[in-house]
Amino acid sequence: xxxxxxxxxxxxxxxxxxxxxxxxxxxxxxxxxxxxxxxxxxxxxxxxxxxxxxxxxxxxxxxxxxxxxxxxxxxxxxxxxxxxxxxxxxxxxxxxxxxxxxxxxxxxxxxxxxxxxxxxxxxxxxxxxxxxxxxxxxxxxxxxxxxxxxxxxxxxxxxxxxxxxxxxxxxxxxxxxxxxxxxxxxxxxxxxxxxxxxxxxxxxxxxxxxxxxxxxxxxxxxxxxxxxxxxxxxxxxxxxxxxxxxxxxxxxxxxxxxxxxxxxxxxxxxxxxxxxxxxxxxxxxxxxxxxxxxxxxxxxxxxxxxxxxxxxxxxxxxxxxxxxxxxxxxxxxxxxxxxxxxxxxxxxxxxxxxxxxxxxxxxxxxxxxxxxxxxxxxxxxxxxxxxxxxxxxxxxxxxxxxxxxxxxxxxxxxxxxxxxxxxxxxxxxxxxxxxxxxxxxxxxxxxxxxxxxxxxxxxxxxxxxxxxxxxxxxxxxxxxxxxxxxxxxxxxxxxxxxxx
Amino acid sequence: xxxxxxxxxxxxxxxxxxxxxxxxxxxxxxxxxxxxxxxxxxxxxxxxxxxxxxxxxxxxxxxxxxxxxxxxxxxxxxxxxxxxxxxxxxxxxxxxxxxxxxxxxxxxxxxxxxxxxxxxxxxxxxxxxxxxxxxxxxxxxxxxxxxxxxxxxxxxxxxx
Numbered sequence: 001x002x003x004x005x006x007x008x009x010x011x012x013x014x015x016x017x018x019x020x021x022x023x024x025x026x027x028x029x030x031x032x033x034x035x036x037x038x039x040x041x042x043x044x045x046x047x048x049x050x051x052x053x054x055x056x057x058x059x060x061x062x063x064x065x066x067x068x069x070x071x072x073x074x075x076x077x078x079x080x081x082x083x084x085x086x087x088x089x090x091x092x093x094x095x096x097x098x099x100x101x102x103x104x105x106x107x108x109x110x111x112x113x114x115x116x117x118x119x120x121x122x123x124x125x126x127x128x129x130x131x132x133x134x135x136x137x138x139x140x141x142x143x144x145x146x147x148x149x150x151x152x153x154x155x156x157x158x159x160x161x162x163x164x165x166x167x168x169x170x171x172x173x174x175x176x177x178x179x180x181x182x183x184x185x186x187x188x189x190x191x192x193x194x195x196x197x198x199x200x201x202x203x204x205x206x207x208x209x210x211x212x213x214x215x216x217x218x219x220x221x222x223x224x225x226x227x228x229x230x231x232x233x234x235x236x237x238x239x240x241x242x243x244x245x246x247x248x249x250x251x252x253x254x255x256x257x258x259x260x261x262x263x264x265x266x267x268x269x270x271x272x273x274x275x276x277x278x279x280x281x282x283x284x285x286x287x288x289x290x291x292x293x294x295x296x297x298x299x300x301x302x303x304x305x306x307x308x309x310x311x312x313x314x315x316x317x318x319x320x321x322x323x324x325x326x327x328x329x330x331x332x333x334x335x336x337x338x339x340x341x342x343x344x345x346x347x348x349x350x351x352x353x354x355x356x357x358x359x360x361x362x363x364x365x366x367x368x369x370x371x372x373x374x375x376x377x378x379x380x381x382x383x384x385x386x387x388x389x390x391x392x393x394x395x396x397x398x399x400x401x402x403x404x405x406x407x408x409x410x411x412x413x414x415x416x417x418x419x420x421x422x423x424x425x426x427x428x429x430x431x432x433x434x435x436x437x438x439x440x441x442x443x444x445x446x447x448x449x450x451x452x453x454x455x456x457x458x459x460x461x462x463x464x465x466x467x468x469x470x471x472x473x474x475x476x477x478x479x480x481x482x483x484x485x486x487x488x489x490x491x492x493x494x495x496x497x498x499x500x
Numbered sequence: 501x502x503x504x505x506x507x508x509x510x511x512x513x514x515x516x517x518x519x520x521x522x523x524x525x526x527x528x529x530x531x532x533x534x535x536x537x538x539x540x541x542x543x544x545x546x547x548x549x550x551x552x553x554x555x556x557x558x559x560x561x562x563x564x565x566x567x568x569x570x571x572x573x574x575x576x577x578x579x580x581x582x583x584x585x586x587x588x589x590x591x592x593x594x595x596x597x598x599x600x601x602x603x604x605x606x607x608x609x610x611x612x613x614x615x616x617x618x619x620x621x622x623x624x625x626x627x628x629x630x631x632x633x634x635x636x637x638x639x640x641x642x643x644x645x646x647x648x649x650x651x652x653x654x655x656x657x658x659x660x
Binding site for chain 2: 051165166168169171172175176178179182186188189191193194196217220221224225226227389390391392394395396398399402403406407410412415416418419422423426430431432449452453456461
């Protein structure tokens with residue numbers, strides 16, 4: 001307990017150095033500016049801005065990342081409220097009531113309750129992260145390679161199968177990602193896999209190339225292909241920005257309840273903010289004293305899901321920092337950011353670079369405060385960004401997206417891969433395959449393989465080692481249940497439907 | 501492969517069949533590639549084990565997707581307009597070609613900007629070209645001078 005306070009104070013001392021404050025400010029600003037653009041969620045925001053941080057020192061750039069991460073979340077909710085195009089599924093619940101509020105001329109209070117709610121939830125959840133992380137690190141130190149492998153199996157299953165619409169399609173996405181993870185030189189034996197004699201493929205598939213291709217290029221192709229379907233309408237922010245006393249009274253409980261949903265679910269290796277946001281939405285709908293307003297713009301329906309969204313974002317940092325386990329596309333991009341500097345999050349990083357980890361956690365608090373102070377007064381600026389005509393907006397997004405790849409590896413092969421992943425992203429959107437499992441598969445696949453091979457090398461090739469460790473056996477059991485549950489439940493559902 | 505029972509109540513989804521076939525083909529490629537690897541590990545698994553495991557998974561998923569397609573279980577799709585998609589792909593191809601032949605960052609990204617903008621319905625190609633050139637020049641200067649990231653230089657960049 002006291003250790004956490006001391007570590008946090010130390011981190012705060014790192015984070016409030018003037019240069020680091022500046023990095024946090026730049027990150028928050030860039031994150032909000034990019035996140036507010038329609039169709040760009042936090043994961044893509046981080047992916048697009050990854051090359052910008054390439055030349056900074058690790059400490060500064062991780063602090064900038066924290067700002068980009070939280071800024072992207074804030075920006076996303078602004079878009080959801082004002083034009084009803086949530087950049088990612090986590091903002092869908094916010095868009096439900098928030099856009100109705102904006103249509104009814106209450107856009108200001110909707111933005112305010114989401115900003116303040118995000119601040120409250122983000123702060124509470126970051127405190128949770130600070131206290132939960134050391135405890136988990138103590139636990140994770142005892143993990144052997146077989147336990148890590150089992151843990152990753154849990155993450156694979158929960159991210160792709162358990163919580164999606166269709167386990168078959170989610171697992172298909174995951175296996176595409178795992179296949180891409182195989183490409184390149186095998187680290188243990190130096191043999192090339194799936195490189196087909198192309199030298200650029202020996203280094204493997206770059207995570208940023210995949211993410212930017214799937215998210216940015218894929219999204220642009222998809223939106224272009226169905227442009228004739230929808231006309232986006234930007235709601236102007238009319239009236240007061242400030243919340244009335246009544247608004248405050250109706251908001252604070254949903255904020256806290258949303259945090260209680262978001263943080264634990266985000267911290268479990270279950271991934272995704274959709275579940276906590278929709279849980280929060282339905283809870284607020286049930287508890288509200290103004291049920292007649294739901295569906296027409298109830299402030300509780302913005303305050304709760306927004307808080308849940310931010311709390312779960314901080315929650316996903318728990319497995320990411322303590323176990324190196326990304327459970328959402330955004331967390332996967334954060335992990336790519338760490339790997340850019342050869343850093344591997346996990347218990348070892350807490351022991352070896354406490355300044356870095358605690359500096360990052362402390363700067364999350366600072367980023368949160370900055371966002372609260374910056375966002376409400378600057379909302380007019382963000383709204384103007386939303387008014388960029390669609391052709392220029394997507395043309396600019398594509399230029400920015402390809403720029404990252406051009407800056408990192410200006411080769412024809414790399415750019416062709418970017419375009420190819422763009423087509424893949426387009427097809428996956430069209431046929432309703434989830435995208436996040438591909439990114440998680442690419443990042444975690446190689447790590448899972450090397451942990452499994454290490455475990456088997458230690459046990460002299462005896463696969464029973466996976467079941468002899470109690471941690472590993474338990475986790476593999478959880479993974480198996482999580483894998484089979486949706487199929488069994490679906491079967492039960494069909495059975496019931498036949499009975500009726 | 502039987503292409504669906506006529507007694508099935510729902511229609512067979514042809515796109516779903518193609519997806520299943522592609523997954524099966526990918527699994528075959530994995531196995532073919534893994535056969536060329538030598539197992540150098542004394543104990544445990546060599547580099548060829550994981551590709552085979554993943555290929556088995558892909559093969560199972562190909563079957564799963566095939567069944568979904570036969571049952572017509574795929575979600576409904578909206579009609580799409582192929583022209584804008586084609587335009588953006590042309591833009592990406594131009595970008596790759598210009599970078600590949602040393603045309604430089606500014607020309608390459610400008611080409612992408614103009615084609616994408618046209619794909620989203622703009623017809624003012626000249627105006628967009630000017631905007632694109634100015635914007636990409638500014639980006640080039642910002643990255644090259646301020647962030648000291650090197651972007652590929654072509655004839656235009658050498659003039660700056």
